[in-house]
Amino acid sequence: xxxxxxxxxxxxxxxxxxxxxxxxxxxxxxxxxxxxxxxxxxxxxxxxxxxxxxxxxxxxxxxxxxxxxxxxxxxxxxxxxxxxxxxxxxxxxxxxxxxxxxxxxxxxxxxxxxxxxxxxxxxxxxxxxxxxxxxxxxxxxxxxxxxxxxxxxxxxxxxxxxxxxxxxxxxxxxxxxxxxxxxxxxxxxxxxxxxxxxxxxxxxxxxxxxxxxxxxxxxxxxxxxxxxxxxxxxxxxxxxxxxxxxxxxxxxxxxxxx
Amino acid sequence: xxxxxxxxxxxxxxxxxxxxxxxxxxxxxxxxxxxxxxxxxxxxxxxxxxxxxxxxxxxxxxxxxxxxxxxxxxxxxxxxxxxxxxxxxxxxxxxxxxxxxxxxxxxxxxxxxxxxxxxxxxxxxxxxxxxxxxxxxxxxxxxxxxxxxxxxxxxxxxxxxxxxxxxxxxxxxxxxxxxxxxxxxxxxxxxxxxxxxxxxxxxxxxxxxxxxxxxxxxxxxxxxxxxxxxxxxxxxxxxxxxxxxxxxxxxxxxxxxxxxxxxxxxxxxxxxxxxxxxxxxxxxxxxxxxxxxxxxxxxxxxxxxxxxxxxxxxxxxxx
Ligand SMILES: Cc1cc2nc3c(=O)[nH]c(=O)nc-3n(C[C@H](O)[C@H](O)[C@H](O)COP(=O)(O)OP(=O)(O)OC[C@H]3O[C@@H](n4cnc5c(N)ncnc54)[C@H](O)[C@@H]3O)c2cc1C
Ligand SMILES: Cc1cc2nc3c(=O)[nH]c(=O)nc-3n(C[C@H](O)[C@H](O)[C@H](O)COP(=O)(O)O)c2cc1C
Ligand code: FES
Numbered sequence: 372x373x374x375x376x377x378x379x380x381x382x383x384x385x386x387x388x389x390x391x392x393x394x395x396x397x398x399x400x401x402x403x404x405x406x407x408x409x410x411x412x413x414x415x416x417x418x419x420x421x422x423x424x425x426x427x428x429x430x431x432x433x434x435x436x437x438x439x440x441x442x443x444x445x446x447x448x449x450x451x452x453x454x455x456x457x458x459x460x461x462x463x464x465x466x467x468x469x470x471x472x473x474x475x476x477x478x479x480x481x482x483x484x485x486x487x488x489x490x491x492x493x494x495x496x497x498x499x500x501x502x503x504x505x506x507x508x509x510x511x512x513x514x515x516x517x518x519x520x521x522x523x524x525x526x527x528x529x530x531x532x533x534x535x536x537x538x539x540x541x542x543x544x545x546x547x548x549x550x551x552x553x554x555x556x557x558x559x560x561x562x563x564x565x566x567x568x569x570x571x572x573x574x575x576x577x578x579x580x581x582x583x584x585x586x587x588x589x590x591x592x593x594x595x596x597x598x599x600x601x602x603x604x605x606x607x608x609x610x611x612x613x614x615x616x617x618x619x620x621x622x623x624x625x626x627x628x629x
Numbered sequence: 630x631x632x633x634x635x636x637x638x639x640x641x642x643x644x645x646x647x648x649x650x651x652x653x654x655x656x657x658x659x660x661x662x663x664x665x666x667x668x669x670x671x672x673x674x675x676x677x678x679x680x681x682x683x684x685x686x687x688x689x690x691x692x693x694x695x696x697x698x699x700x701x702x703x704x705x706x707x708x709x710x711x712x713x714x715x716x717x718x719x720x721x722x723x724x725x726x727x728x729x730x731x732x733x734x735x736x737x738x739x740x741x742x743x744x745x746x747x748x749x750x751x752x753x754x755x756x757x758x759x760x761x762x763x764x765x766x767x768x769x770x771x772x773x774x775x776x777x778x779x780x781x782x783x784x785x786x787x788x789x790x791x792x793x794x795x796x797x798x799x800x801x802x803x804x805x806x807x808x809x810x811x812x813x814x815x816x817x818x819x820x821x822x823x824x825x826x827x828x829x830x831x832x833x834x835x836x837x838x839x840x841x842x843x844x845x846x847x848x849x850x851x852x853x854x855x856x857x858x859x860x861x862x863x864x865x866x867x868x869x870x871x872x873x874x875x876x877x878x879x880x881x882x883x884x885x886x887x888x889x890x891x892x893x894x895x896x897x898x899x900x901x902x903x904x905x906x907x908x909x910x911x912x913x914x915x916x917x918x919x920x921x922x923x924x925x926x927x928x929x930x931x932x933x934x935x936x937x938x939x940x941x942x943x944x945x946x947x948x
Contacts, residue, residue, distance in 0.1 A: 608685070
């Protein structure tokens, strides 16, 4: 696995997916990146000490020119500054961080993304395009901003199964309802999204025999496994989302404990 | 990086190749996870806070960004001293850098047991007593806030430890200098100035405290001038070496701390925003010595006070 380092990269493309949601292509200056779906980068689009910390983002795609795609939603100051980046601008990156999803070869894979959580799964879909059969699911709430976002995903991956809570686009219902229907024909689920989605999946996991891997989010200070700020409690004791994760077996996680 | 002999120093009889140390609680304990080059120019590093028994750490949000800084409430998550010595320390030993054991304890018995286990496995390594951890509701804080308790526990440690003894003080006390003097009087070989500054954060989206413990420790550039003042005052008050810890991000920060009286400097949160921060500081400090024609980093200590406080300080001369 490639060792983590801090390096600078250039924004070589920037595309609006929907209002407030962007995909940018970042090309590292010196490094050739070797990354797996599920790994992520810490990014700062500023060189000042304020904001002080990098922000974590999943890789949503990798391109032949060596650049990586980051798809993100503007939610605060850090993402705002990242969204203000124009082509040619330099950003700082730290990574590759964490471990990716386990090797799925020979399996029929379901990729279940809740809203922005679909980002790492887009990379997975692309990465295994020619080797395994993957089924992409996207679940969104009823908020209007997710409609254009869903359309952008559908345009890229027309066979995406889409669920919206209020039925404004795709089928009405949650992604977990959708999952229940297709389990028989599949071997493994990879999921990323808000924690509520994992709780719902956890409740029915006992009835499902297939393994579920989830990619978690935590506030992070270092991203290199040093600060223990991103801990999650598991059956094997506390783990670091940044360095031991962000991908975990769903049944390993103890949500209710500190 | 070119090793520079002028950067070497002696603290309490022990030689270090650089005055720059990695502070406790910011660095992975598995050397397989260390990024290339990140330990260049590092004189040694402090372990994360170790306790007698394993600790799972605090629930809820543990880190929160502030202007030019970060607050943390980790809660001393660690596998306990025995597991640490059996597993992680075996890895660290191989790294070829001095390891300073950062210890937290709630009772004097706990401290004695900790020292006993360390002695048995690692020998007389340097230890850093964390008498200041502000995160755990029962432990830490009380030692620094009560000068008598502080004297008792440092005296006890001194009597039972042949290796280097650093005492890492808390800035969250009414008279900092008093605690530094108490540590000196009780046998500390050096004082580390200082741990994180207690603060509070409210999450306005929930209108609730961010941290389950309500208060948390602030670090990073935001605290630099505050800690610099403590370093200045402590240098004026004590004779033992002062090791600065608080907001050091650049070589200029490190040089300021040293000029204000620090013999050595710990780098913590700076690594969050630049993993090569220490390596860069080393280069900067080394060229400062070169440019100013200063023979040793020890000669820089306290230089801003306008006089060398005590030219016979053997402990600060490099060998
Ligand atoms: C491993 C990982 C991968 C991620 N991948 C993506 C991605 O591909 N696309 C994307 O849009 N976002 C992703 N995130 C979330 C992203 O990191 C946060 O949205 C971002 O840090 C917010 O920064 P800010 O300064 O804009 O917001 P802030 O002002 O810091 O916070 C605004 C809001 O963002 C939330 N937030 C802050 N930090 C985090 C965090 N580390 N994780 C989750 N929520 C946070 C806060 O709860 C708050 O509601 C990922 C997070 C992690 C941990
Ligand atoms: C995430 C985190 C964890 C820390 N854990 C410890 C600890 O276990 N023991 C300790 O003595 N200090 C601990 N500290 C304090 C640092 O070692 C350092 O003294 C402090 O952060 C100030 O320096 P800085 O501004 O360079 O970070 C921790 C700091 C941070 C940010
Ligand atoms: S963010 Fe520091 S250990 Fe994960």
